[in-house]
Amino acid sequence: MTFLVVHLGINLLLIKNDGGESFRVAAEFVGHNxxxxxxxxxxxxxxxxxxxxxxxxxxxNTIARGKVYRISxxxxxxxxxxxxxxxxxxxxxxxxxxFFNFYYVKEGWVKPAEGIAHDDLxxxxxxxxxxxxxx
Numbered sequence: 001m002t003f004l005v006v007h008l009g010i011n012l013l014l015i016k017n018d019g020g021e022s023f024r025v026a027a028e029f030v031g032h033n034x035x036x037x038x039x040x041x042x043x044x045x046x047x048x049x050x051x052x053x054x055x056x057x058x059x060x061n062t063i064a065r066g067k068v069y070r071i072s073x074x075x076x077x078x079x080x081x082x083x084x085x086x087x088x089x090x091x092x093x094x095x096x097x098x099f100f101n102f103y104y105v106k107e108g109w110v111k112p113a114e115g116i117a118h119d120d121l122x123x124x125x126x127x128x129x130x131x132x133x134x135x
Contacts, residue, residue: 003040006030010027051092058085
C-alpha cells in the first residue's frame, strides 16, 4: 500500500507546473535509492507469488468441484467477490502494460519509445510530457 501511495504522489508531481522538474528530482531519488530498489524487487516477487498461488487455488477448486454449479450467481457475496477473476485480469493487463512501458525500459529489457534515451531516469515524465504536450 505504501508503494502505491508513494508512486501516486510522485506521479502527481507531473501535473505541477514546473516542466516536470519536481518529478525528475523525485524519480532520480527513487531510481538511486537502494532501499526503494530492494522493496521494488520484493514487491515484484510478492506479486508473482500472489498470481501463482491464485492460479493454483483456482485450479484446485475447479478440480475439487468436478462439475459446474446448477445455480449460478445467486450468492450473497459482493460484486467484487463474484468478479474477482475479471477485475484481477484488468489490473494484471494494466500492470503488464505499465511494466513494458516503464519498468522494463528502466531495467534495459525493452527498448524505449522513439525519442526517449535508455538511460533517462525521467522517461516516465518525458513520455507523459510529450503525450500531454507539456515538454
